[in-house]
Amino acid sequence: MREIVLDTETTGLDPRKGDRLIEIGCIELVNRIPTGQEFHRYINPQRTVPAEAEAVHGLSTQFLLDKPLFAEVAEEFLDFIAGDTLVIHNAVFDVGFLNAELERLGQGPPISMSRVVDTLQLARRKHPAGPNSLDALCKRYGIDNSKRVKHGALMDSVLLADVYVELLGERQASLGLGSERAGAGRGRTIAAAAVRGPRPAPLPVRLTEELIAAHRAFVETLGPKALWKRYFAPEDPA
Template identity: 60%
Template sequence: MREIVLDTETTGLDPLRGDRLVEIGCVEIFNRMPTGQTFHRYINPQREMSKEAFDVHGLSTEFLADKPVFSAIAEEFLEFVGEAPLVIHNASFDIGFINAELERTARTPIPRERLVDTLLLARRKHPGVSNRLDDLCSRYAIDNSHRTKHGALLDAELLAEVYIDLIGARQSQLILAERVEIRVGTQADAPRRQRMEPLLPRLSESELAAHQAFVATLGDKALWGEYA
């Protein structure tokens, strides 16, 4: 099954108040394993960056000034995600911004039925504790030491690793690999079992005599003559 792990960065917290997307990062996974295929774009939000948002991701108004606007990358983005489920941490935040941008370009919003919210999954599996992405990386021993600031592609890559552990897919793969190794090893290395006593012959004396008489009619050069 194909899934897309997705993360965004924005100019603020509320698309209804004019905040815009500034970065999208996507990681493709197939049968719960990253394929190496990614989608990553910076986006010109056509507005000033708030100080609070800049402190989070470090993307300045000046840096984004020459980047494409969302309408220029919308089709490429939609083509990459296709109809796959979207795996997002705190999905309502990201999809709110994505759908606001799609609506601005007269495109169909992404339905919420396609979303897999890893924050909700984490809260069910680890209730009563913090389930931020950094916390989950620490919990599952995923190296995030290079994450000094938020970044859409980096966070999507980390989330893909977290998601695989969160749903137990990595453990299942290890168990399967172990079973395959044991099964192959048994076939290749196990000694053949020998019967304590040989089986009794299943042919009667008359059947053996009839067979030998038939083989005799095949001539001395017949292959069966070597086994008569």
């Protein structure tokens, strides 16, 4: 089952009053597990970014001047989300902006809310007393959001993917890979609960040079912005 976790940043709150899309971030989930495939673009809104909006996401008019127009990324974006389910926090806001941009291009049909899972609505049903902002849900579920100094579409999508799994009660067991996300806030996982103590002797290394090379070759096929590439050592040419 393929799902797309999606977030946007904008110049303001209402596309009907001239506010525009300035960032789209998406990550792909298959069976609720991130695959490493992502879509991330900054967009030139062809207007100034108000100071109050810049204070939220940190994206200035000057920064966005040389970025592509939505018309230049629309087809790639639509190809990435395809016909799959979209997972969005406060979906009415993001879908409203996306559909406004598509309407400007005369490119339809609009994104239907029938294909959207709104995690804000899920959270309100599960935690009616709130609060149910993304930051509040990260705190509730022990998800490390310390790098979220400002709003950012891609980072918020990564955090929302973890929140989504928690809201569904499908928390994944930690794989102990040593990544920043693998251990963050996962003291309650099945894997952690299964640890009984240190081994008397370490297991022998099972990875051969051939297996390592095959893994690197596979990661290379995932595209230049695949999340898995971030876990290679800096000096690693892969």
